Amino acid sequence: MPYHHGDLRAALIDAAVDAIESDGVDRLSLRDLARRVGVSHAAPAHHFGDRTGLFTAIAADGFDRLVRELEASGGDFVAAGVAYVRFATAEPGRFAVMFRPELLREDDPALAAARDRAGDLLRAGAGAGAGAAAGDTRANALAAWSLVHGFATLWNAGAIDAPAGAAPDELARAVASRLFLRGTDAP
Known part of the structure; x- marks a missing residue:
C-alpha cells in the first residue's frame, strides 16, 4: 500500500518490522523498504541514513x-x-x-x-x-x-x-x- 500522508518515519519503521517478520533481518534493504511503502528510494535514507x-x-x-x-x-x-x-x-x-x-x-x-x-x-x-x-x-x-x-x-x-x-x-x-x-x- 503506497504511503500518502501522516508520519512517514513511523510508516517506514512499521513496514521494516513487517519485512523482518516475513523475511528476516538479513534480507531487509532500504530500497525494498521504500518499495513496500511506495516512496522514493531516497526516503528511508533521508530518515535513517542507512540500515x-x-x-x-x-x-x-x-x-x-x-x-x-x-x-x-x-x-x-x-x-x-x-x-x-x-x-x-x-x-x-x-x-x-x-x-x-x-x-x-x-x-x-x-x-x-x-x-x-x-x-x-x-x-x-x-x-x-x-x-x-x-x-x-x-x-x-x-x-x-x-x-x-x-x-x-x-x-x-x-x-x-x-x-x-x-x-x-x-x-x-x-x-x-x-x-x-x-x-x-x-x-
Missing part, C-alpha cells in the same frame, strides 16, 4: 513499547516477566532487532534512553516484592531476564512444544511462577 540507523530506530521504538508493557504490569515481579514475553511474542520483528548490537548504533541517545528505562523497570521488579528471591538484586535481575528472554526467544523460534491453543503469556506465567514464587501458592 544501521533504521535498525537503531526500530530498537529504540521496541524498547519504548516494552517500557509501556512493563509499566502496565504494575511492577509485580511475575507480571513484569509475563509482560516481557507478551511484548516479545506480539512484536517479534522489533524483538529480533533489539538485542543485536552488531546491527545498532549503541551510542544513539534515543536507544540508550529507551533501553535504560526498560532495564530500570526490569531491575526494580527483581529486587522487591514477594516474587523476588532473597539475595543479590543484580543476580535476581539477570536470572529473571534470562528466563523470560529465553522463553520468548524459544517461543518465537517455534521451539516450544506448547499445548494446542496455549498462549505464550499464560505458559510464561506458569513457568515464572514455578521458579520465582517457590514456597508460595503459585497460580
Whole structure:
C-alpha cells in the first residue's frame, strides 16, 4: 500500500518490522523498504541514513513499547516477566532487532534512553516484592531476564512444544511462577 500522508518515519519503521517478520533481518534493504511503502528510494535514507540507523530506530521504538508493557504490569515481579514475553511474542520483528548490537548504533541517545528505562523497570521488579528471591538484586535481575528472554526467544523460534491453543503469556506465567514464587501458592 503506497504511503500518502501522516508520519512517514513511523510508516517506514512499521513496514521494516513487517519485512523482518516475513523475511528476516538479513534480507531487509532500504530500497525494498521504500518499495513496500511506495516512496522514493531516497526516503528511508533521508530518515535513517542507512540500515544501521533504521535498525537503531526500530530498537529504540521496541524498547519504548516494552517500557509501556512493563509499566502496565504494575511492577509485580511475575507480571513484569509475563509482560516481557507478551511484548516479545506480539512484536517479534522489533524483538529480533533489539538485542543485536552488531546491527545498532549503541551510542544513539534515543536507544540508550529507551533501553535504560526498560532495564530500570526490569531491575526494580527483581529486587522487591514477594516474587523476588532473597539475595543479590543484580543476580535476581539477570536470572529473571534470562528466563523470560529465553522463553520468548524459544517461543518465537517455534521451539516450544506448547499445548494446542496455549498462549505464550499464560505458559510464561506458569513457568515464572514455578521458579520465582517457590514456597508460595503459585497460580
